[in-house]
Amino acid sequence: MTMPTNGLTVSTATRIPLWKIRLKLAWRATKTSWATFAESPIGLIGLGVIIFFGLFALAHPILMHTVWDSSTYDPQMGYDMEIAFHPANPSARHLLGTDPLGRDILSQLMYSTRYEFVLGILSAVVTVVIATTIGAAAAYYGGLIDAVLMRLADLVIMVPFLPILIVLSSLTEVGMFELALLIGVLSGFGGNTIVIKSQALSVKVKPFIEAARIAGGSDFHIIFTHLIPNLLPIALLYMMFVVTSAIFSEAVLSYFGLTTIRMSWGIMINTAQTQGYLLRFDTWYLLIPASLAITLLCAAFYLVGRALDEVVNPRLRSR
């Protein structure tokens, strides 16, 4: 029985350390996954948009240190004295105009992007960590642990997401960080846990789990080497959708003025509203840039999620 070697060999004479081989294997797996991902145009479009926003966010501090004068262009404290009346229409000085408080809209938009990313990714990570551990534990142990955790999940699902946030934000001060944690915990405990648990149940009954137990593996070993690695791809997929919903939720809450966030895309819309410019076509620059940014970034993460679905679920792949 001979087969061509795949270039990764270990011989006692010239030993390549294990970690190097693992790194190489991981790199190869990434390349194949990328090839599948790159086949779908929607994934590439989504990724392109995300990269654009990433650069957009990075450009802000650079611009602030070079061309933009901080007293005029600071997204929160800036005020352009040279213009008599704010909000001002787009001009060479202010590409997207200024808001009713005399601040540059482009600067606000760029500055907020950074926080939108932090919010989305932080809440997604929290969600994945919670959903994976809880889902895996509920599926693996079953019985009472499963029953308690699943009733908890039912409870979170039963109470709608936004109203909870609204109630909580009225009780305490909700900043960007708290909001990220909150969204992460809530979406982690709810539907995502159940999705991950159902996946975990199908992995749990595979004979390789029994083989690991016969080898003498502890519950901890089985959950972390066998169960969770097989859940991570699907968890990653749901992470993308959590990012979308986190950014959206933040926008809604900020629009209603329920957060103590000082600057974000939601806050920009909120400012337009509180100053009475909400439904006016002539001051479109107060609304459209922020709304468009929310829509684009949400859609981008969603599209990436859809494309990842093809990588993660081979059943969806066209043969």
Added chain:
Amino acid sequence: MENQDILVNIQDLSKLFPVGGGIFKRSDVFVHAVSGFNLQIKRGESVGLVGESGCGKSTTGKLLTRLINPTEGKIEIASAQGVIDIASLRGKKLKTFRRNVQMIFQDPYESMNPRLTIYDTVAEPLNVQGIGTIVERETRVSELLETVGLTPATSFLFRYPHELSGGQRQRVAIARALIVSPLFVVADEPTSMLDVSVRTGVMHLMQDLATNLNVTYLYITHDLAVARYMCDRIAVMYLGKLVELAETEELLHHALHPYTQALLSAVPVPDPTHSRKAVQIKGGISKPVNPKPRCRFYDRCLLADNSCRDSPHPELEDKGNNHFVACHKV
């Protein structure tokens, strides 16, 4: 049979599964998956456990590897530390003892974690038991892969299961089971998912390993023809009970229990000119849910009469020639 020769001594092993019930409600209906199971397996011997699906043969395998806990009974294994009853082992002792009993699974596609390389899969028992250094483990894994016919081992070590064929995967599964040098291996239908052209190779490999490494097998299968080639003795199970036990050729040619006879006459023969005997059995297989105390085979037996109806399930009786049968009518 001399006592020191016995490696595995199973006594009155039973497993009842509750039907229905839940966390707050105890069930009083039980499936008697395995009941009153007695079997001695000698060192170096291969015993076949044969029966239809649902007869409890896989449950027996899971009990012997302690994947599930027995309801009652003893599983004594003569290890280097003396005779140990593994039915009641817990915690750390159980973990250490697992080195002695390993298992080979039926489905080579599902018995390996798709995200682990062959090296990680085979080395797992060493890894969790903390045996050897990383270099030693690698050498041992390479050696064993070559032993099971995956040569050169270096070209297989860092492949993933999906890159291997069914026959190759089953060889990897055998290597994983043997890496801790177990005394006893439970093989649950290890060849039933393989194609004929690669099946013989795996069967030969298991036989060679039995002789060379002195491995003792319990070979669980539904296929009597494969059991004939793999086993020294065959035990036939019916609805959780052992009904007949004899040396392989003796059982195939002089089966005494009416169920064994029916089973044998139902096996298709790869010869168009051979005409088989008619199968002497009635009805279909059921589940042993709270079974009546009489012979389990009563409902399907053509020989059964009133005395079978009124007496309890027959015990295994020695009919000479190492041939044991549990039947009132023999």
Added chain:
Amino acid sequence: MTDNVLEVKNLTMHYMTRKGPVSAVNNVNFSVARGESLGLVGESGCGKTSIALSLLKLLPDNADIKQGQILINSKDIVPLNYAEICKLRWKQISMVFQAAMNALNPVYTVEDQILEAMQEHLPHLSEAEMDRRVDELFKLVGLDPKFKDQYPHQYSGGMRQRAVIAMALSCEPDIIVADEPTTALDVIVQDALLKRIRKIQEKLNMAMIYISHDIAVIAEVSDRMGVMYAGNLIEMASTEAIFHHPIHPYTMGLMSAFPSIVGDKTELTTLPGEPPDLLNPPTGCRYHPRCPYATAICSQEMPEYREHEAQHFAACWHPRGEV
């Protein structure tokens, strides 16, 4: 032979995959006469199921019939469209699958499902006639008609498979294709079903194509049998001739690798190597990398499938190992 209900001529079929075309069926020729039972044996991935699916045109979307004809009652079905094929299914050719539970709809009673097929294809029958026919079918396959208004999940595995056979027989097809119908069953149930299938086939004088990986099962049910390897039909003859005088080295190996519980315990031979990858099959004879008799020509040219002995066809350069 003019009484052939089915003729397959030069059938070649590929599955298109993202890695390239998989040559699943390659230039296969065979025919089945009325009242004849033909067995097709081969390992997983050898193309036997693909042939069965081609006969009913039940192929998945990525399958592509490259060339060849499938003549059912002398009519080529390859160019037919979906609606035309549907008219042929059940009445002229029907199929029994391995997974009986998937072939039955869990929300209808077994009787309703059989009636549905009959209403579609035998509209001239009155309701009473149909009812009577369902009873007859149940008796034919060895099921008690009193179970007919039960749901599939109330049946055991063997009963379900019998119900599926009853359904396949409902419109009196000329040809029935059985793809591993007994593989998931226990031996005692399998035995009863095999005997029943054989009896029905002879009684109704139907043509049957029985597909299995188990040569012992094929030996029980077929008059003639074909052996497939890696998409090619490599040998076909009467079942007895294949078992007792095989020509192709693969068939020879297969016969001696198969264990039996009767007769002397002979040494089982091992076929070296593994079945080939059909994404890029070996050149020449597809068996040559594993064949003990292979010579230079085997790796260069595909051997012709021809009649070596009377009614004994094979595709091999070195029949029975002759040089």
